[in-house]
């Protein structure tokens with residue numbers, strides 16, 4: 001059986017993604033987009049606490065440290081949580097580099113190596129192409145170093161949406177909390193992953 005990465009990607013003709021003029025500068029740490037996001041929020045105790053910084057061009061780098069709360073098999077990361085980490089990293093690339101709201105429409109993951117508890121995954125996410133509202137993006141996660149062994153690959157289709165997508169579909173009480181405390185959406189990361 002062939003691996004997904006051998007298929008043509010992006011699957012439709014695309015234009016080259018253009019880094020937004022106000023995208024964070026290369027090297028800048030990116031803000032957590034929402035304090036209660038399971039992927040990046042510091043308001044979720046057992047969340048993934050992913051930290052991300054901008055790179056050159058249309059790439060970002062995220063770091064995710066696997067804790068005991070993230071196990072599937074004993075001592076190993078749960079695949080679904082690894083997929084979550086990649087959803088977060090891919091979404092951060094789209095949101096921060098294009099500066100337009102977008103949601104995941106499709107997410108593929110390829111688990112190449114087991115990821116033990118205590119590992120830090122270095123995830124590089126790259127915008128691959130844009131076709132109208134559709135944004136194609138892919139990522140690789142390496143074990144414990146920028147040039148470590150590739151353990152997970154992922155690729156996704158994000159679809160750009162209007163802000164009304166969140167206002168019309170979000171739970172009113174959560175939207176009310178943000179109205180009361182807008183900082184919930186833009187808290188800056190102040191420390192690296194534990």
Ligand SMILES: CCCCCCCC/C=C\CCCCCCCC(=O)SCCNC(=O)CCNC(=O)[C@H](O)C(C)(C)COP(=O)(O)OP(=O)(O)OC[C@H]1O[C@@H](n2cnc3c(N)ncnc32)[C@H](O)[C@@H]1OP(=O)(O)O
Pocket residue numbers: 033087088089091092093095096099100101102103104105106132133134157159161
């Ligand atoms: C001023 C702002 C600045 C912003 C800066 C912010 C920085 C923030 C940084 C970082 C944040 C990001 C971090 C977050 C990470 C986590 C992200 C998530 O987990 S998102 C939650 C999970 N995903 C959902 O809940 C979506 C649920 N699905 C939907 O709502 C709809 O299906 C949606 C919006 C995806 C599409 O619906 P439609 O009605 O708008 O549009 P239609 O026409 O259906 O699709 C548009 C195109 O996409 C294709 N498409 C849609 N789904 C597809 C699929 N599964 N496979 C293939 N193609 C698909 C369609 O065929 C169509 O293509 P054709 O334009 O006709 O060529």
